[in-house]
Structures are given as structure tokens and as C-alpha cells.
Amino acid sequence: MSVFSSLVESVASYGVQCWVVDFLGISCERDIFKIPVQDIVFQHIRILTGCYSNTSRWVMLDELDLHPCQLKYACILAKYWNVQAPCKEGLAHTVFKADVSLMLKGCQLCWSFKFLTCMRDIGYINSDFYNNLFTKDAKDICSIKFDVKVVKDKFLEAYNKFMPGLDLDPRACRSTSAKRVKHIKWFKKSTKQALLVSKSNFHRHTFHRFRMGCSNLVWDNHRLDRCERICNLCHLGVEDEYHIIFECPVYEVARKMLDFRHLFLFSPTPGDYNSMMESFFAQEDQNTICNFVNHCMYTRKKLLSIDISSTENAGPSSRGSKRRSVAMSADTSVYKYSKLDDFESSTDSSMYVLDEDELMLQT
């Protein structure tokens, strides 16, 4: 990701002080992720992790311990303001001063007005000051100094309104929130350690897909009621990530293998599966955790005998047809998906599960 930041993001952010002021809205997710460079970042995350194209954007950012691009750019603008406002000479200051004068004449399309509107939206400047903006003089406006750290904290506070309630149970809450709640409660604490996994692309993808809810577990099949999302291997409970790691007897042998048994030596809190998952994935030995997840997913794939040969010669297909290719076997509830969808496939996000919105449209 640091290479991406140096070689790609830096180029895509050229002249950000001028143009990014149009992309600082925080009223809805569409505004937050509106900056063109944000799409490039998401594409890169999909390549790094192999997650689905419909994976929650918040989960993608959380998995790589990132924030929306607009936060970083807003901080750059705050620094730019702090430099230009008290300045007495120079072309940039002359332009800045002219822009402030334009705003004081009532213009709402100028840089200063848009930036101060953003600062009002995040709660940095109060509404009274903002509403009387046009009655101020240039000296008052230029005397504003922004604390960049506070700007960052205010943005993070504003993003919190898009966060599902943390009191929600990831195994019982509405599906629209379940994946993010699950990622926050089970995996977010170990985000930084997970990035240190030094395995092949294939192993790393399987690991991150598992963490991001992109492993095609029965739990992710929204065609079934919650209570029907039963593990096809043991039929003893719903098949989600917790079931794979701790419950399913099919992987009991693996849990006791010499390579993996030390992963289960931490002191679990009985019955508190949030704490158990968080503790398990936050352990230091991330490479072994990655190996264990890969081992389980490989075992699962073999036992379920996922048939990928039927679509082997399907050839390139459109995104829409790829989505339609995901089908449920009526009798075994086993996913069938195209060769491209196999988790050993290329790094593009070609594994698709119909998300809730699509299902609602279809039904």
C-alpha cells in the first residue's frame, strides 16, 4: 500500500489543494467516496485482498487500516489555509485573499466558502459563525487557524454515523449491518498484524477474504433464512467464520495439529464469541493463522467437492453474467461458481455473491 501511495496516489492527488474542495461532502456515503482517486484506491484494495466487488467500502478500508481519501485531503487543505491566511506576500496568498474577498461579497462557489462549509459540516466551526460569514471582514476570516489533528478527529466523528451500532450481535443483526459489525468486532483489532502476513498472493487472498466475509460460507447465502444457513459438513450449526475456527468438528483434527495447536492456547471467554474471535486473530503469529485459515478453506473446498469444471470453458463473461452464474444447488446447498470465481483464481474480484439489494430486486 505504501508503494501505491508513493507511485499512484501521489500522482492522482496532484494539485489537490485546488480541486478537492468540491469533494468534501460528508452527508452521505456517495459524497464521502466521490473523489475519483478513491475508486483507484478501492480497485487496489480489491487486487491486494481479492475481495468481492460488492464488499462494503468501509470493510475494505478497515481491513487495510485506511480512512476515506477526503479526510487526508481535508487535512492538507487545513494546512494550506494555515500557511496562506497569515501570509503577507506571494502569488498564492494574493489568490487566496482574492478568493476570500469573493466569498465576502456573497459568492458561494469559491474555494473559501466551500472549505468553510465543510468545516461547518464536521462541526469545526459553529453554525452562528458560519451563518454570519458574509458580515465578517477579511481579517476575521484570515485569523482562523485550523488544528489539523482536530480536523481529522472531527471527520472521524462524522464517519461514525455510518457505523452500525456496536451493541449489535454480528450473528443476529440485520444482514445489511452484519458484515461490518462482524469485521469490527472480530477482525478490526488485528488489522495491522494481518497486513504483515508474508505469504503468496493465493494464501493472502484466502486469508483476507475470510476476514472480510468473502469466503462463500453458507452464512453469506442471503437466499436462506438465518436458521437455515447450516454447515453442510457437520450440520451442527450455522456456518460462519466462528463456526469454522472454533466449532465445526470437521476441522478439529487441524486444531490439534502440531503446526496449529498453539493458536488455541489463549484463554477464551466461554460463550463470548466476539472476544474469542478477536483474541484468536489478534495473536502475534499471523502467518500461522493465515496457514490455518487456508488449511480450513482448502479442506472445506475438498469436502464439498465444489464443481468448477462445469463452467471451465465458459470463457470471458460480463460482470452481470458472472453474478448470475452464482447458483445454489437445490439439494446440497453447495455454491457453484465459475472457474474465475475459484479462490485460487486471479487477483480480480470475480467472486460474487448476490447481495441483499440485488436479491430484493429479484424477489
Ligand SMILES: [Zn+2]
Ligand atoms: Zn460444521
